[in-house]
Amino acid sequence: MSNMIKAVNLGASGFTRRKFLTGLAIGAGAASLGSYEAVAQMVAGPRARPVRGWGVPEGLVRLSSNENPIGPSPRAVEAIMQYVYKFNRYYRGRGLYGQIAERHGLPVVIPSNNSSEGPEPWVTLGCGSSEILFAIASAYLRDGGQMIEAAPGYGGVVRTARNYGASARLVRTTRDFHQDLDAMKAAVTENTRVVVVTSPGNPTGIIAPFEDLKKFVSGIPSDVMVFVDEAYIEFARNPQDRIGAAPLILDYENVIVTRTFSKIMGMAGLRIGYGLARPHVIEKLEDNKGGRVSSLSVVAAEACIEDGDYQDRARKAAWAGHDYFAGQFEEMGLEYVPSQSSFMLVNVRKDADEVTRKLFEEYNVLVGNGKRRWRMDNWLRVTSGLQAENEAFIAALKKVLVSS
Numbered sequence: 001m002s003n004m005i006k007a008v009n010l011g012a013s014g015f016t017r018r019k020f021l022t023g024l025a026i027g028a029g030a031a032s033l034g035s036y037e038a039v040a041q042m043v044a045g046p047r048a049r050p051v052r053g054w055g056v057p058e059g060l061v062r063l064s065s066n067e068n069p070i071g072p073s074p075r076a077v078e079a080i081m082q083y084v085y086k087f088n089r090y091y092r093g094r095g096l097y098g099q100i101a102e103r104h105g106l107p108v109v110i111p112s113n114n115s116s117e118g119p120e121p122w123v124t125l126g127c128g129s130s131e132i133l134f135a136i137a138s139a140y141l142r143d144g145g146q147m148i149e150a151a152p153g154y155g156g157v158v159r160t161a162r163n164y165g166a167s168a169r170l171v172r173t174t175r176d177f178h179q180d181l182d183a184m185k186a187a188v189t190e191n192t193r194v195v196v197v198t199s200p201g202n203p204t205g206i207i208a209p210f211e212d213l214k215k216f217v218s219g220i221p222s223d224v225m226v227f228v229d230e231a232y233i234e235f236a237r238n239p240q241d242r243i244g245a246a247p248l249i250l251d252y253e254n255v256i257v258t259r260t261f262s263k264i265m266g267m268a269g270l271r272i273g274y275g276l277a278r279p280h281v282i283e284k285l286e287d288n289k290g291g292r293v294s295s296l297s298v299v300a301a302e303a304c305i306e307d308g309d310y311q312d313r314a315r316k317a318a319w320a321g322h323d324y325f326a327g328q329f330e331e332m333g334l335e336y337v338p339s340q341s342s343f344m345l346v347n348v349r350k351d352a353d354e355v356t357r358k359l360f361e362e363y364n365v366l367v368g369n370g371k372r373r374w375r376m377d378n379w380l381r382v383t384s385g386l387q388a389e390n391e392a393f394i395a396a397l398k399k400v401l402v403s404s
């Protein structure tokens with residue numbers, strides 16, 4: 001096991017559980033209570049916390065969908081308020097294409113409002129980055145062929161590819177949850193059309209470093225598309241990592257990168273994301289998309305992309321959550337994966353179906369179930385929320401683990 005994984009005690013799970021329970025009993029000063037549940041409740045905090053999260057009903061702690069917990073950017077809200085009486089019109093502004101291209105150091109080409117004329121940009125917008133994932137599958141896997149992705153992985157392209165009759169080769173991550181780029185390269189055959197790299201990975205939160213990606217791309221045949229999904233890369237601690245794979249597009253015709261306004265920009269419900277690639281690739285993706293994104297999403301995105309203060313606050317909130325979780329998991333003796341994302345994987349060493357069910361039914365706390373989605377039987381994926389939400393989750397988890 002690599003030292004990337006913090007394992008306070010893995011060999012003897014009984015020891016860790018004892019340590020946790022002993023801690024609880026000492027804290028409560030009452031092993032005689034006779035019920036671990038009662039002890040846990042005294043130590044782990046009040047049963048029902050009146051937690052007030054942004055955009056969810058009071059008392060619901062939703063740490064399951066990797067949403068931004070700090071509410072929307074005030075500048076995005078203001079932009080929507082300014083625009084709201086004009087949405088009877090189709091949106092004609094194209095400034096967002098320029099803002100995005102500049103952000104990633106790509107040539108600024110603004111598309112014409114008449115889509116059949118003028119040069120193609122290096123940017124495409126989608127209804128969330130999900131629409132671009134769909135377009136990639138539709139453009140390159142509609143006639144079958146094979147795609148490659150890590151397991152555990154996000155799986156967004158896999159679903160559409162399989163619907164088209166294409167096959168998906170899933171390549172296991174290494175034991176410490178890094179995407180195994182060498183094994184993914186070795187899996188390429190003449191049938192392969194697309195290789196998906198998610199950086200940071202979902203559910204792992206681990207980045208594929210730029211130099212590794214560059215080496216990887218240089219070893220992939222130029223007719224195989226390398227798609228780098230960077231939905232969470234803005235949460236990386238090292239600013240250099242946040243640059244991501246876009247510079248590779250200048251050197252390689254077969255690279256596509258996606259980003260989204262749903263995570264660091266706090267606009268999940270507005271549904272807007274983008275893809276970056278060479279113009280002829282963008283053209284192909286455009287041909288495989290549905291309609292255009294809504295005017296309100298675009299004006300909010302134009303405002304939020306410039307709102308560095310907001311993005312910093314969102315990043316810091318995620319890091320504070322990770323630090324808090326890491327400390328708590330270590331105290332509880334639970335293995336976890338240090339994350340460069342907005343969520344964290346933790347091994348609770350209990351059946352994840354049962355733990356997630358109890359967390360929700362008994363404590364109104366929603367987290368990702370690793371068993372259901374990735375066959376990781378004892379793992380949860382928890383989004384960093386507001387501190388009160390994170391504390392409510394930890395308090396509920398302590399209670400659930402001693403009562404299971």
Ligand SMILES: Cc1ncc(COP(=O)(O)O)c(C=O)c1O
Nearest residue numbers: 128129130154202231260262273
């Ligand atoms: C890795 C990854 N890629 C893409 C998406 C799609 O997000 P959206 O369509 O909101 O941009 C998600 C959503 O959670 C994700 O986790």
